[in-house]
Amino acid sequence: MAAVLSSPAPAARPRRASRPIAWIPVALVGVALLYLTAFLFIPLFAVFFEALKKGWGVYLAAIREPDAWEAIRLTLIAAAIAVPLNLVFGIAAAWAIAKFDFRGKSALITLIDLPFSVSPVVSGLIYVLIFGLQGWLGPWLQGHDVKIIFAVPGIVLATVFVTFPFVARELIPLMQAQGREEEEAAVLLGANGWQLLWRVTLPNVKWGLLYGVILCNARAMGEFGAVSVVSGHIRGMTNTLPLHVEILYNEYQFAAAFACASLLALLALVTLALKSWVEVKTRSKT
Amino acid sequence: MNVLQRRHSVLPGFNLALGFTLLYLSLIVLIPLSAAFIKTFTLTWDQFVAHVTNPRVVASLQLSFGASFIAAALNAVFGLLVAWVLVRYNFPGRRFIDALVDLPFALPTAVAGIALTTIYAPNGWLGKPLLDAFGVKVAFTPLGVLVALTFIGLPFVVRTVQPVLEDLERELEEAALSLGASRLQAFTRVVLPTVMPALITGFALAFARAVGEYGSVIFIAGNMPMVSEIAPLMIITKLEQYDYAGATAIAVVMLVASFILLLAINGLQWWSRRHAERKS
């Protein structure tokens, strides 16, 4: 692990500077790795270790269980609704903000970031205050037999809220940096609005778009706090996969809990791999 | 033409795009958030104060903010170190570790929570040696809260400081060395002032995230009233007792805190940008 300061030392540089004492880099790298090991690597490893501790049989049984399947299905449904919604929103917001000048633009950007700074629990709570039994629309909804809180729509809404800014915040700076000239050129060449969007703007931001969607999806499938508040934890009905993990853990079914958790950890690793791949792609382009 | 628009543009779709943006923002974010504030108006001021000064609530707020602050400070120190190591040194597995730094962003908090609990429990891989050697109990104590909050805040400082370090010209340090500064002096007088705005921004982001964190904490905290109960858990507890007003009162305190943090972070980012521009 001999650390290398990669730039070659110019001849005129003082000798002291050109020969760093080798133990400093080694010590720094060592401490950093120790920190990352205690907080990142061991927890990640533990998930898979605990999941497989009692063997493949127990692992597969935990995943094949009907409640687990229901939880996976609901998780996929919530992401399948939240991600496209926030994708369309992200494109619309980035188009308005990056390609036009208007007053209050920076305030709008701040407001779009707002859900990131709200505690997940509070994100769930605000929907309970509106759609819950004692909420604004509660009595009306009950009168019409519509259930939002402690039901799937509430879970979807909470997921949409917590993943709200992901795509927009990737696209806005990217499209701002690209400017308006390519779109203006396309208009001069006779392109209409849809042709502009599909042929010029979106192809230009496709990697940023993908990046935003990947992060948005990871959060949508993994969200716990907000969903926990609105779900009601009805097994096989309103449990997403993270909530299912919680229930199993609280029932001391550790192997099963970690088996389900390992699916989510795999999702996280796939997310990181895709993210790195997109980063490499975009870096080689520029 | 929309009143918000100042300059004519030949590009189409402004009214549609902005209209949809504002509508969606209002429906999903602004109106629901305002519900929290309007709900607290059903309380009198005295009731509100009574709710948020309840000793158990105060203890939970103190724990949330205190532990978040320490966790963010830890991450500021070690995050800077990790960023430095990733930018400056080449070692086997560097790229892999670089990618894995974002794990706390990608790993669902519940998974992180049960994994950390298992490791730091009194019979866990790290919990047992710590207990045997130092008599320190991590899981099910405020220290456990700190561990979870450090985990989820880890990427923020690294990711804000890293690009600044990458842009930092090696010549600046070399100039300092050629002028007779020691390596430590070159670091504290040249490198540190340059990364300071990014470092503080990363700290603030990690702090803001930690204050509201729920999923990764509740498993490891033990949730003992007055000792290891965090504020978001208090909200859930009140909700489960159908005390909506009490839950909302705590939520409003947290919302106001996070709005202030958001504005502070925006200000900090503006400051760092200006700082970076002035340098170049």
Added chain:
Amino acid sequence: MSISVQGVSKNFGAFSALNDVTLEIEPGELVALLGPSGSGKTTLLRVIAGLERPDRGAVHFEGEDITDQRVQDRGVGFVFQHYALFRHMTIFENVAFGLRVRPRAQRPNDAEIHRKVKQLLELVQLDWLADRFPHQLSGGQRQRIALARALAIEPKVLLLDEPFGALDAKVRKELRRWLRRLHDEIHLTSVFVTHDQEEALEVADRVVVFNHGKIEQVGTPSEVYDTPASPFVYQFIGHVNELAGENGIAYVRPHEIDVVERGHANAVEAVLEHVVRLGPRVRLELLATAGNTPLEVELSADTFSSLGVKAGDTLHIAPRRARVFPLADAQAA
């Protein structure tokens, strides 16, 4: 296609970019809009293209008012300063874009598009780059592709914003000549913006000099150089000496000054400070004895050597030609 700009004004906030500008451009002309940055020349180009909407005034193409016409319908070829090539498309697709986005009824078939794009790429002599992407091209190549792309829609007028601004000196010179030749070939009414006087004088049929959102002078290159209409044009185009007199300020070009015998009418006494050789020309830097005014005189190398003077000598010089502007006009520039 003639272009007529009638009383056009355009403000950006408190800044007046164009102030009551009127300009006639004849069919087939190649016109340069010349001026310092912020003088309004680019804004006028964008108004003609339809990218900016004028606050007041009108733009006519061939006598038809097109002020409110959509950009898409104007049939204007526009070349951006930084080319604005579509970075995710090949060169071929960039040039084909204008044909592919036509409404279905007017869209040529694939074979026709291929034929046409190939023809355009040949015209700009870059057909071998068809499959490359913009970032793989040099600046000069991108410039020519941007031009080919603009020509693909068979525009009625061609507008170019600082077409050579982002290129290095050698490529600039080549492209300038090439553009001139291309214009002679296709004879399309063309307007280009530049802040480089040499470029404007060399390439354009007529030059429009801008300052502070107004037109200072319109004329052929020799008109604006030889008979500038204002002190600003004198200063902006070529070098000029300013001599304060009783009635105003006299403007004299360095090459319009002779070194004369003592006692010559209009002679001014000056000390020769430096001699700068510029190939076949020689520039004398002088200091007038009266008023300590710095002066420049340009001579051929032969004339200079026949004079037999050196730095430190006192000379007498006399303008062959001068133009006097009242003090107020001079200060306005």
